[in-house]
Amino acid sequence: MIDKAASIVARxxxxxxxxxxxxxxxxxxxxxxxxxxxDAIATAATFIMMFGLQRSANTNSEAVHKKLDEIVxxxxxxxxxxxxxxx
Numbered sequence: 001m002i003d004k005a006a007s008i009v010a011r012x013x014x015x016x017x018x019x020x021x022x023x024x025x026x027x028x029x030x031x032x033x034x035x036x037x038x039d040a041i042a043t044a045a046t047f048i049m050m051f052g053l054q055r056s057a058n059t060n061s062e063a064v065h066k067k068l069d070e071i072v073x074x075x076x077x078x079x080x081x082x083x084x085x086x087x
Contacts, residue, residue: 010052013052025038
């Protein structure tokens with residue numbers, strides 16, 4: 001459940017609409033002279049996105065390692081001792 005939610009958030013925050021929303025918040029704060037609200041939103045979003053980015057990086061790294069392990073397994077001349085060498 002958490003993985004699915006994290007994937008949805010990662011896709012949504014990487015979209016063009018997320019950029020439009022961010023610009024709207026910044027320019028809305030500038031127009032209303034309410035930088036305290038903009039700062040609070042930016043701090044919360046940065047904190048949450050840090051974990052989202054780390055999850056995406058971990059998922060990507062795991063996929064690459066699985067693919068490389070499969071290549072090593074399939075190649076007859078490859079040294080099997082390098083499979084799973086990453087921590």
